[in-house]
Amino acid sequence: MTTTGTPSPGATRVGPARRPASAPLRVLTVVALVAGVIAIALIPLSATPYTNYQLSVVAAFAVAILGLNIVSGYAGQISLGQSAFMGLGAYAAAFGVTHGWPVVASFLLAALLPAVVGLVVAIPAVRLRGNALATVTIILPILAVPLAKRFSDITGGSEGLNVDWMHAPAGVGLDDDQWRYYVVVAIAAVLFLLGRNIVVGRIGRAFAVVRTNEAVASAMGISAHRYKVLAFTIASFYGGAAGFLYVAVVQFASPDLPNFLVAINMLAALVIGGFASLWGSVVAGFFYVYVPVFAGAVDPSRTNIFYGAALLLVLFIVPGGVSGGVSRLVRLLVGRLFGRRPPARDDDALTDPQPITSTQQDTAVPDASPDGLRSSVGPRKEVP
Amino acid sequence: MQHAIQQIVDGLAAGSIYGALALALVLVYRATGMINFAQGLMAVASTYIALTLWQAGSPIGAAVAVAIAVSLVLGAVTERLVIRRFEGASPHTAVVVTVALLILINGIVGAIWGYNSQPFPSLFPTGTVTVGGVVLAIPSLATIGVLIAVVVLLQLLFLKTKLGLALRAVANNPESSALSGLNVGRLLMVGWALAAGLGALAGALIAPKVYLDPGMMDTILIYALAAAVLGGLDSPMGAVVAAWIIGVSENLAGTYIGFIGNDLKIGVPLVAMFVILLTRPQGLFGRKEAVRV
Numbered sequence: 001m002t003t004t005g006t007p008s009p010g011a012t013r014v015g016p017a018r019r020p021a022s023a024p025l026r027v028l029t030v031v032a033l034v035a036g037v038i039a040i041a042l043i044p045l046s047a048t049p050y051t052n053y054q055l056s057v058v059a060a061f062a063v064a065i066l067g068l069n070i071v072s073g074y075a076g077q078i079s080l081g082q083s084a085f086m087g088l089g090a091y092a093a094a095f096g097v098t099h100g101w102p103v104v105a106s107f108l109l110a111a112l113l114p115a116v117v118g119l120v121v122a123i124p125a126v127r128l129r130g131n132a133l134a135t136v137t138i139i140l141p142i143l144a145v146p147l148a149k150r151f152s153d154i155t156g157g158s159e160g161l162n163v164d165w166m167h168a169p170a171g172v173g174l175d176d177d178q179w180r181y182y183v184v185v186a187i188a189a190v191l192f193l194l195g196r197n198i199v200v201g202r203i204g205r206a207f208a209v210v211r212t213n214e215a216v217a218s219a220m221g222i223s224a225h226r227y228k229v230l231a232f233t234i235a236s237f238y239g240g241a242a243g244f245l246y247v248a249v250v251q252f253a254s255p256d257l258p259n260f261l262v263a264i265n266m267l268a269a270l271v272i273g274g275f276a277s278l279w280g281s282v283v284a285g286f287f288y289v290y291v292p293v294f295a296g297a298v299d300p301s302r303t304n305i306f307y308g309a310a311l312l313l314v315l316f317i318v319p320g321g322v323s324g325g326v327s328r329l330v331r332l333l334v335g336r337l338f339g340r341r342p343p344a345r346d347d348d349a350l351t352d353p354q355p356i357t358s359t360q361q362d363t364a365v366p367d368a369s370p371d372g373l374r375s376s377v378g379p380r381k382e383v384p
Numbered sequence: 385m386q387h388a389i390q391q392i393v394d395g396l397a398a399g400s401i402y403g404a405l406a407l408a409l410v411l412v413y414r415a416t417g418m419i420n421f422a423q424g425l426m427a428v429a430s431t432y433i434a435l436t437l438w439q440a441g442s443p444i445g446a447a448v449a450v451a452i453a454v455s456l457v458l459g460a461v462t463e464r465l466v467i468r469r470f471e472g473a474s475p476h477t478a479v480v481v482t483v484a485l486l487i488l489i490n491g492i493v494g495a496i497w498g499y500n501s502q503p504f505p506s507l508f509p510t511g512t513v514t515v516g517g518v519v520l521a522i523p524s525l526a527t528i529g530v531l532i533a534v535v536v537l538l539q540l541l542f543l544k545t546k547l548g549l550a551l552r553a554v555a556n557n558p559e560s561s562a563l564s565g566l567n568v569g570r571l572l573m574v575g576w577a578l579a580a581g582l583g584a585l586a587g588a589l590i591a592p593k594v595y596l597d598p599g600m601m602d603t604i605l606i607y608a609l610a611a612a613v614l615g616g617l618d619s620p621m622g623a624v625v626a627a628w629i630i631g632v633s634e635n636l637a638g639t640y641i642g643f644i645g646n647d648l649k650i651g652v653p654l655v656a657m658f659v660i661l662l663t664r665p666q667g668l669f670g671r672k673e674a675v676r677v
Binding site for chain 2: 072076077078080124125127128131132134135136138139142143146147149150260264265267268271299301302303304305306307308309311312315316350
């Protein structure tokens, strides 16, 4: 018997569509969002240059992890190679800078070259499932490091490439670290907005169906293969863009970036931050940058113990990671305060348990009527 | 020609080490349907145990034997405490669980033994033998011999013993095995235990060549993964044959193809794995998997 098994109740959720948030929750979200934007805009003016530098690196890694999230969290295809795309983007950006390209051209090269490589790798690779895809994607960072060292005319070999750019324009009145912070965070914000639109829109719903059940996807006329390639390509694009941001902050591209352990730790940070959650990618960015800093204050070798233990903790008791846990806590508190029932638990160890509404459950199982099919992939307005 | 034969024997010896770890991966995959990305670091931990015993004055052979025995227990404990919770989970959860183990064991090993490289004594006497004018290193020949012995023992275990029959039954169909009264949980523990023991052996074989540090098995794991995938994940013989093919081909390619050289020779098995997965996803020796809905 080689059945894939009938989907568990939790797996019948189709689409990241959430229960419409309650009014107090919506107000809370808007307030938090506005406060967050103001804080993000004001922090660099008073923080030390080193803090600005760290926060900018956080933004770069958050973008890379968002890309990983799109392919792994939303589309359900585990990639252990995201650092290779980030490294490629970093080298491409550094190449553009050292050859005197305009910044926009460097950005396009840094984002599009990895996207093309990702597309070429994905077309054959996504034919493999779960385990096998992860195995193949490990190849990318393992090959990227010796390749980067070999083509030392372009990459600077083991030494890497130093660049000197992204200085604050005269007359703006900002220091370099502040200017870089604003540029990097602004680009990251645009990429996050773009990512949000991808994952909540038609493509995101298709990703969710592909992730939950490929057979259902093809029954709905969604080509699992095509959407997996798309997810992988988007992830590579984000990886490359993140490489650009990294070089903008760090002014350096080296073989330390497209490393196997970097890719592994990005995946770990993503799961800890929250699978299939935009906030999760932000939390993961902070986690990726700050855990080594804090752990390193005690002892460098403690970083991995902390990472591994936190990852197991998430898998065992906090499905959805930090962002899932916090959002569940908020929902619980809001529910207590305003008299709503707390959401039910779900058994997937990775994704944030969203309560299943009756309409979602009905539309998740494809029935013969074309309306039933359309309602779960098409515009959600049609759901009664 | 003599040089080529030496390269082939060295390749077979390297392939035997990849093969031991690949066998471990296959055992775990057959038992629990997971690719254990932490298998390499579990092997590193075992090798450190052997090193500690040896430094305390035990002969190296006994130290390795004890380390293998301890690893059997640790493998079973890992299955029981961690993996059991995630059996039947989605593949991406399974990948993340073993990645978590990888990172955690890396941290623990680093905390106990540090990140500096340490020399590890060879299990075999150094020296050479001359066969028909070709000078061959004794450790290489012995390594190949050890792997062949392991394969024979495993085949005997799987084909001639009741435990082996039960292990095969559980790998084939856990539900029916449970209905026939087999203790599936305990058998899965046995699978993980055997895998950990094999990993310990692989670690003790490679450590004298490359020095022992927590990252020692990272590359070996990649070769082993390639071998396991090439051989078709559920085929122990396939994994070993593929590991030998990989060991020999990368050694020859690294030596005789100028562009590849020593730094890019790891690309040989990886590209081979990629091509095989695309043309024959079930591997060279694996069974084709039918997915029913």
